[in-house]
Amino acid sequence: xxxxxxxxxxxxxxxxxxxxxxxxxxxxxxxxxxxxxxxxxxxxxxxxxxxxxxxxxxxxxxxxxxxxxxxxxxxxxxxxxxxxxxxxxxxxxxxxxxxxxxxxxxxxxxxxxxxxxxxxxxxxxxxxxxxxxxxxxxxxxxxxxxxxxxxxxxxxxxxxxxxxxxxxxxxxxxxxxxxxxxxxxxxxxxxxxxxxxxxxxxxxxxxxxxxxxxxxxxxxxxxxxxxxxxxxxxxxxxxxxxxxxxxxxxxxxxxxxxxxxxxxxxxxxxxxxxxxxxxxxxxxxxxxxxxxxxxxxxxxxxxxxxxxxxxxxxx
Ligand SMILES: O=C(O)/C=C/c1cccc(O)c1O
Ligand SMILES: [Fe+2]
Numbered sequence: 001x002x003x004x005x006x007x008x009x010x011x012x013x014x015x016x017x018x019x020x021x022x023x024x025x026x027x028x029x030x031x032x033x034x035x036x037x038x039x040x041x042x043x044x045x046x047x048x049x050x051x052x053x054x055x056x057x058x059x060x061x062x063x064x065x066x067x068x069x070x071x072x073x074x075x076x077x078x079x080x081x082x083x084x085x086x087x088x089x090x091x092x093x094x095x096x097x098x099x100x101x102x103x104x105x106x107x108x109x110x111x112x113x114x115x116x117x118x119x120x121x122x123x124x125x126x127x128x129x130x131x132x133x134x135x136x137x138x139x140x141x142x143x144x145x146x147x148x149x150x151x152x153x154x155x156x157x158x159x160x161x162x163x164x165x166x167x168x169x170x171x172x173x174x175x176x177x178x179x180x181x182x183x184x185x186x187x188x189x190x191x192x193x194x195x196x197x198x199x200x201x202x203x204x205x206x207x208x209x210x211x212x213x214x215x216x217x218x219x220x221x222x223x224x225x226x227x228x229x230x231x232x233x234x235x236x237x238x239x240x241x242x243x244x245x246x247x248x249x250x251x252x253x254x255x256x257x258x259x260x261x262x263x264x265x266x267x268x269x270x271x272x273x274x275x276x277x278x279x280x281x282x283x284x285x286x287x288x289x290x291x292x293x294x295x296x297x298x299x300x301x302x303x304x305x306x307x308x309x310x311x312x313x314x315x
Pocket of ligand 1: 010011012013053176177180182184213216268271301302303
């Protein structure tokens with residue numbers, strides 16, 4: 001069976017920053033192309049690979065991957081709060097399939113998801129419960145990181161399951177990246193209160209959430225002004241990765257090491273793991289073609305900002 005894919009950067013700053021009009025228009029144009037692609041494909045099921053930013057997953061128990069049987073948006077940065085429309089039996093069947101292929105994936109019967117998972121659903125489907133979605137958490141912020149090879153293998157296993165479904169049109173989403181280094185605390189350098197948040201910061205007070213988000217919003221302003229103490233975007237790295245993903249041969253990404261990824265493209269560049277998983281899943285259904293590709297480094301959004309659509313080549 002054929003599959004389709006949208007990979008897209010997310011940024012909570014879409015609603016909180018003000019880049020020049022032509023930049024905003026270019027991003028909206030890329031979203032619009034992705035929406036048109038999705039509407040034409042008319043998926044019956046979405047499998048969404050997304051990271052979390054210490055809103056649903058914490059160091060009290062941090063898996064590399066987790067399949068949600070139910071999921072609820074936490075409503076960070078004004079994104080939609082509430083339940084996603086998760087087909088629990090389909091999710092459980094997928095988890096079983098993956099387990100039988102020697103991959104160890106956590107499951108959650110109540111996954112909490114943040115802007116990383118919610119923003120693409122809002123942009124592509126005008127809501128978080130309008131289409132059945134199986135959410136797959138891919139750790140993109142918390143050390144230790146599994147190898148990129150492992151991420152590719154997970155994507156291939158999930159794609160293998162989806163490719164044999166006869167009664168579904170499946171859209172894969174990969175959310176995050178590309179190069180970027182927003183001020184998400186790191187355990188090694190965090191102070192005591194930041195460590196408490198990283199350990200178990202579930203359900204913060206409104207004031208605590210506002211303070212955390214304001215720090216990111218302020219950093220984005222400073223980054224655009226050239227004064228933020230965060231790592232620069234790396235358009236060459238972003239474009240090279242997008243070329244690898246488009247090529248159909250994902251094995252070169254196996255050589256990317258976690259430390260080198262962070263050094264070259266920022267700590268949150270690990271979010272590209274969702275793109276790799278999504279493309280590996282797509283490739284499991286056969287050769288694919290990229291139908292639309294957008295890229296722009298956007299400091300106001302603290303993101304090497306990319307959007308790609310792709311689908312199985314009819315054969
Ligand atoms: O607030 C956070 O935890 C993350 C913010 C952010 C900013 C820019 C790009 C991203 O992918 C983010 O998640
Ligand atoms: Fe992110």
